[in-house]
Amino acid sequence: MNMRHTLAATVAAAALTAAALPAQAQEQFIPLLSYRVGDYAAGGSGFYGGMIDYFNLTNAKGGINGVKITFEECETGYVPARAVECYERLKKKNGGATAVEPLGTGAAYGLLDRVAVDKIPLTTLGYGRADSADGKTFPYVFPLITTYWSQASAMIQYLGSKEGGMAKLKGKTIVHLYHDSAYGKEPIPVLDAYAAKEGFNLVKIPIPPASGTEQGAQWAQIRQLKPDYVILWGYGVMNTVALKTARKTGFPVTKILGVWWAGSEEDVIPAGDAANNYVTMTFTPSGNYPLVEEIRKTLYAKGRGNLEDKDRIGSVYHLRGLAAGIMYVEAMRNAQEKYGKGKPITGEQMRWGFENLNIDDAKLKALGATGMMPVMKTSCADHEGSGATKVQKWNGKKWEPVTKDWIQAERDVLSKLITDSSAKYAADKKITPACAAG
Amino acid sequence: MFYREAGQYKTSYADDGQIFPIRQDRYAIAVLLLVAFVVVPFTASAYLLSGILIPCLIISLAALGLNILTGYAGQLSLGTAAFMAVGAFASYNFVLRIPGIPLLLAFALAGMVAAFVGIIFGLPSLRVRGFYLAASTLATQFFIVWCLTKFSWLSNNSSSGIITAQPMQILGYTFSSPASKYLLVLSIVAVMALALKNLVRSNTGRAWMAIRDMDMAAEVIGFPPMRTKLLAFAVSSFYCGVAGALYAYAFLGTVEPDGFSLDLSFRVLFMIIIGGLGSISGSFIGAGFVFLMPIALNMFFGATGIHMPESVKSNLEQMIFGGLIIFFLIVEPHGLARLWQITKEKLRIWPFPH
Numbered sequence: 110m111n112m113r114h115t116l117a118a119t120v121a122a123a124a125l126t127a128a129a130l131p132a133q134a135q136e137q138f139i140p141l142l143s144y145r146v147g148d149y150a151a152g153g154s155g156f157y158g159g160m161i162d163y164f165n166l167t168n169a170k171g172g173i174n175g176v177k178i179t180f181e182e183c184e185t186g187y188v189p190a191r192a193v194e195c196y197e198r199l200k201k202k203n204g205g206a207t208a209v210e211p212l213g214t215g216a217a218y219g220l221l222d223r224v225a226v227d228k229i230p231l232t233t234l235g236y237g238r239a240d241s242a243d244g245k246t247f248p249y250v251f252p253l254i255t256t257y258w259s260q261a262s263a264m265i266q267y268l269g270s271k272e273g274g275m276a277k278l279k280g281k282t283i284v285h286l287y288h289d290s291a292y293g294k295e296p297i298p299v300l301d302a303y304a305a306k307e308g309f310n311l312v313k314i315p316i317p318p319a320s321g322t323e324q325g326a327q328w329a330q331i332r333q334l335k336p337d338y339v340i341l342w343g344y345g346v347m348n349t350v351a352l353k354t355a356r357k358t359g360f361p362v363t364k365i366l367g368v369w370w371a372g373s374e375e376d377v378i379p380a381g382d383a384a385n386n387y388v389t390m391t392f393t394p395s396g397n398y399p400l401v402e403e404i405r406k407t408l409y410a411k412g413r414g415n416l417e418d419k420d421r422i423g424s425v426y427h428l429r430g431l432a433a434g435i436m437y438v439e440a441m442r443n444a445q446e447k448y449g450k451g452k453p454i455t456g457e458q459m460r461w462g463f464e465n466l467n468i469d470d471a472k473l474k475a476l477g478a479t480g481m482m483p484v485m486k487t488s489c490a491d492h493e494g495s496g497a498t499k500v501q502k503w504n505g506k507k508w509e510p511v512t513k514d515w516i517q518a519e520r521d522v523l524s525k526l527i528t529d530s531s532a533k534y535a536a537d538k539k540i541t542p543a544c545a546a547g
Numbered sequence: 548m549f550y551r552e553a554g555q556y557k558t559s560y561a562d563d564g565q566i567f568p569i570r571q572d573r574y575a576i577a578v579l580l581l582v583a584f585v586v587v588p589f590t591a592s593a594y595l596l597s598g599i600l601i602p603c604l605i606i607s608l609a610a611l612g613l614n615i616l617t618g619y620a621g622q623l624s625l626g627t628a629a630f631m632a633v634g635a636f637a638s639y640n641f642v643l644r645i646p647g648i649p650l651l652l653a654f655a656l657a658g659m660v661a662a663f664v665g666i667i668f669g670l671p672s673l674r675v676r677g678f679y680l681a682a683s684t685l686a687t688q689f690f691i692v693w694c695l696t697k698f699s700w701l702s703n704n705s706s707s708g709i710i711t712a713q714p715m716q717i718l719g720y721t722f723s724s725p726a727s728k729y730l731l732v733l734s735i736v737a738v739m740a741l742a743l744k745n746l747v748r749s750n751t752g753r754a755w756m757a758i759r760d761m762d763m764a765a766e767v768i769g770f771p772p773m774r775t776k777l778l779a780f781a782v783s784s785f786y787c788g789v790a791g792a793l794y795a796y797a798f799l800g801t802v803e804p805d806g807f808s809l810d811l812s813f814r815v816l817f818m819i820i821i822g823g824l825g826s827i828s829g830s831f832i833g834a835g836f837v838f839l840m841p842i843a844l845n846m847f848f849g850a851t852g853i854h855m856p857e858s859v860k861s862n863l864e865q866m867i868f869g870g871l872i873i874f875f876l877i878v879e880p881h882g883l884a885r886l887w888q889i890t891k892e893k894l895r896i897w898p899f900p901h
Contacts, residue, residue, distance in 0.1 A: 145858040197598030222800035291707040291803040
């Protein structure tokens with residue numbers, strides 16, 4: 110090859126790189142630590158399917174100011190060690206991860222320290238540490254929309270309103286029937302605080318995670334106690350078994366109030382008739398939203414939808430994934446407003462985006478998602494943003510709303526608990542709580 | 548041809564009793580250690596260190612621990628994860644409640660606590676054997692996890708039983724980068740593996756193996772079964788306890804009691820069955836196989852570029868992994884370590900077999 114050829118080749122290569130660079134730069138990468146096999150596959154495939162559908166919809170509409178969202182899935186099987194490996198594998202890929210959502214308590218704990226070092230926001234939608242709502246101690250953790258503590262507060266308020274006022278709860282007996290793990294124990298401080306405040310009798314009955322399929326003893330105890338209400342704080346097969354066992358022991362299903370992880374189609378359909386009229390909490394009520402219709406039309410009609418079973422479009426887990434997608438996209442849009450429109454953002458800028466989310470009624474209406482999730486507004490002191498939940502009832506075919514309005518968690522009851530608990534974490538980790546700059 | 552010992556004379560008892568009698572083996576292991584200690588920390592990416600090597604080494608240590616009990620002393624146990632949990636929570640409490648305690652001392656003490664718990668739960672082994680013992684060690688698994696969620700003092704009154712590992716500091720140096728954490732874990736694992744290798748070649752190890760092969764006969768020739776079995780439980784639990792402490796401090800950072808579930812115990816048991824019962828290298832090979840193979844398959848499907856739904860990929864990965872386990876167990880029921888040993892024996896006489 111002579112000199113001239115080399116030169117020409119170099120120029121051509123340089124021109125190609127220059128042409129390719131901007132195109133490459135216009136992408137925003139999200140790693141998805143999904144799980145589509147194992148015990149929790151039903152939840153994982155629905156949730157991540159929803160997130161992917163929303164990202165694809167956003168891309169089909171031209172992205173965020175022209176920036177396309179790219180994503181890559183990595184199978185974790187709900188095993189924390191695998192989730193950490195996936196996170197480490199994907200965090201630097203394609204220009205760096207923008208934010209991460211592991212949808213699993215164990216996995217979230219494994220990532221908690223890492224995200225602060227890597228400056229990648231970690232979202233924990235409706236699970237995780239309730240005290241991470243304190244953005245001063247946990248700048249990179251976002252328990253968006255609501256936490257277990259807000260849920261416990263909303264549950265007691267709902268039961269109070271059912272009795273005709275919080276004062277009427279005095280002297281009543283409420284059973285907290287829970288999955289004996291960090292998950293089931295998380296709300297106990299809040300329930301204890303309410304029991305002391307409102308004067309009801311709180312009985313805590315644990316169900317060992319390994320024996321979720323046999324609850325005869327626990328329900329026999331409940332039958333003896335004759336409680337006014339049973340709060341069912343379960344996960345997976347435990348919920349179905351609880352409903353069936355309640356029916357067998359003759360405990361009325363209308364007196365059971367489930368948490369949002371006990372309130373999906375996957376929990377109630379296997380229980381059959383025993384689940385009719387069962388009520389649970391939710392932060393993404395079922396319904397026919399224009400957004401879901403749009404996804405049907407734009408993606409599924411063209412064979413580009415992510416769920417294999419089309420009956421699951423609009424199911425509880427799918428809606429939760431869509432809600433996560435909305436918040437991710439809005440946070441990116443937010444960050445672009447501040448750091449430059451039409452340019453991909455970094456994890457640090459995404460953190461600002463999440464911390465200054467403002468999804469109001471007008472925004473939800475524009476997205477076609479009015480009522481699909483509560484309105485929310487985050488800040489440094491409040492990484493949760495809402496804390497509002499609704500109550501839904503299973504009518505044998507689908508979930509229908511029970512409460513018309515969103516139930517707002519009583520922040521004054523929770524705030525002291527949150528500050529105390531996050532202060533302890535800060536002391537353990539030798540962190541000085543402060544709002545992040547920027 | 549290259550791998551043979553012709554011309555290597557042993558002229559002293561020390562020569563005869565060394566861990567690797569063949570010179571090539573010694574060189575190979577020296578190079579391996581050199582690479583692991585010097586080359587890897589400087590060249591490996593943060594992903595390789597903190598996503599793969601650190602967890603793999605820690606889980607290997609737990610497999611070593613179980614191999615003492617099951618592989619060498621013949622006592623089947625399903626309580627590995629429980630002993631790891633004891634180690635994790637004990638080290639957390641030592642660091643929390645004794646200000647200024649050296650971290651390595653805290654890990655050692657945590658191992659001691661695990662050893663003590665191991666001795667208590669090893670008591671049934673004096674009466675029951677085999678699968679019956681496995682069932683009784685199941686009790687350990689459930690009792691420990693229950694205990695850790697029940698008594699909130701153990702998790703410093705955390706409302707949900709979660710502990711957050713304190714930063715790791717030794718002599719004023721904070722181990723926070725992946726490379727430093729890796730070196731710390733590697734040092735601990737290497738020292739403990741070497742100690743164990745010598746232990747199993749000593750009187751103690753021979754006593755364990757005698758008990759494993761036939762406890763009645765072992766008793767007749769003078770090994771007290773109670774002392775021998777309980778010692779196996781203690782040493783095994785010590786190793787698992789240290790592994791648990793490292794799992795909390797050097798890998799996850801924040802742990803919940805539920806993370807040390809029966810599922811983890813089973814996985815460690817599969818590691819030593821696939822790697823090789825009663826073999827130090829088998830523990831490492833088995834841990835590597837069970838931990839790395841699914842990740843390798845996952846990456847392989849990602850790299851092929853074949854377009855298929857994510858759920859198909861995930862399920863395919865599990866099916867191939869299961870198939871491989873069956874394949875290896877049929878080819879060599881004594882585990883991958885035995886396969887490696889056979890290869891070495893063949894190599895010694897290659898290319899002129901008898």
